Amino acid sequence: MLYTYPHYYKKFQCTASECEDTCCAGWEIMIDKKSLEKYKKAEGLFGNRLHNSINWREGSFSQYHHRCALLNEDNLCDLYTEMGPDSLCRTCRTYPRHIEEFDGVREYSLCMSCMEVAKIVLGTKETVRFLSKEDEREENEDAYEDFDFFLYTKLTDARERLLEILQDRTLSAHVRMELGLALAHDLQRRIRDGKLYEVDAILERFGKRERVEILRRNLERKRESQESSETSRYALMCALYEELEKLEPLHHHWPDHRAKMKTTLYENGKSEYDRQRREFLASEMGERVELFLEQLMVYFVFTYFCGAVYNENAYGKYKFSLACTMLLEDMAQAVWVQRGRHSNQDEQDNRDSQDSQNNQNNQNNRDAEIWLADLVHRFCREVEHSEENLNALEDAMTKRAEFGILSWMEALEEE
Structure with missing residues (x-):
């Protein structure tokens, strides 16, 4: 068995009661069958409490005021305290670790729906390296009887090229x-x-030094062969946000949070959106955007792209990654506007000493790291932890004409 994981994987440590947004609240925690059987046999006073804390029909822990019934006032798990770490169900034992399985390969990543993980991923300044190790463990061959290994090898080769492109900081x-x-x-x-x-041959072409020039020539030919769509970034993002609003909300605060960002971004029309975007990109926050986009794309592509071996939709997987990243870019802009654009900073800087300015800049950097991580972990919690939401967004990227290649290209070229 081959195991692959990003180089920051082992940096994660649960902050337990110190967590800024506990994973034991705000969503339904599903219980695997083996754990359910164990919980049925629990005895004593805590066993009675455990039986009453499970929605047996749904196979999940009950919630009180949107918190797991076993989460105490100190944000610690009473199941863990009373019955030990081995008592945890598979979800609680593995989260925020995410596993993708293929024939003879197991890929590990960390879910950015966890606030601490979002801080780690977004705080990674260097390019992400992917590490591998191998052991002698045998996989159940029957589980992958229809596995298309040739397609899988081409997908892994393509993903390697994609990750190389996405981390090429000369572009x-x-x-x-x-x-x-x-x-x-x-x-x-x-x-x-x-x-x-x-x-x-495709991967070789996209590995060439002149790949950008090749891309521009091919796009020009494609534009000449089709009617002009006159798609703007604003139009594309409005369509993307429409798809986001169709997804099932998992946290009770999300619909309101999502609606406020939509109002900030799009409801005053294209000209206001464009003006706001220019200000955002010209600001100190705009300087963070390049690395922000890189780490998001690498995260989504590594996690989901090779899953195309099961549905033969590599293009849809990539566009899903692109959609999530661009939505988060716009949402970062919305939160920046809602936080007041730090409009009084220049006036304050004129009055402060150099040391005070440096301290203020450091504080602003720390604040930005926190609210960006908070934004990303909220979004990922909504999109990544529902199979229906994942599939719905990928299907929309595949089927809706608004998300054709020229629409994306024109939106990405618009600065």
Whole structure:
């Protein structure tokens, strides 16, 4: 068995009662069958409490005021305290670790729905390295009887190229995202036509130094062969947000939070959106955007892209990653506006000493790290922890005409 994981994987440590947004509140915690059987046999006073704290029909822990029934006032788990760490169900034992399984391969990542993980991922300044180790453990071959190993190898090769492109800091983040989109588009055509033998040539082309020039020429030809769509970033983002609003909310605060950001971003029209975006990108926060986009794209692509081996939709997986990243970019802009654009900072800086300015800048940096992590963990909690939401967003990226390749390219080129 081969195990792969990002280099920051082992940095995670649960902060338990110190957590700023406990994972034991705000959503339904599902219990695996083995744990349910164990809980049925629990005895004594705590056993009675445990039986009464489970929704047996749903197979989940009950909630009181949107908190797990076993979460105490100190934000600690009474099940853990009373019955030990081995008593935890699979969800509680593994979260925020995420596992993707393939034939002979197990890929580990950390879920940014956890606030602490979001801080780790977004706080990673260096390019992400992916580490692998192997052991002699045998996999159940029957579980992967219909596994298309040839497709899987091409997907892993494509993902390696995508990650290399997405972390090429000689290019702007949006150009990298465009290149990745074009690669995924060309790859999908070969999957559809049964021409996987042509994938190596595609990956070689996207590895060339002149890949941006090749992309621009191909896009120009595509534009000439189609009617002009005149798609703007504003129009694309409005359509993306519409899809986001269709998803099932998992946390009771999310619909209100989402609605406020939509009002800030889009309800005053395109000209106001464009003006607001220019201010955001020109601000101190705008300087963070490049790394923010890079780490988000790397996170989503590593986690989900190779899952296309099960549905043959590599293009949809990439566009899902792109949609999440661009939505989070706009949401960061919305929160920045809602926080007041730090409009009084310049006046304050004029009065402060150099040391005070440095202290203020350091504090602003720490504040930004916290609210960006908070934004991302809220979004990921809503999108990534519902199979229905994941599938619905990927389906929309695949089926809606508004999300064709030229719409994305024109939105990404718009600065």
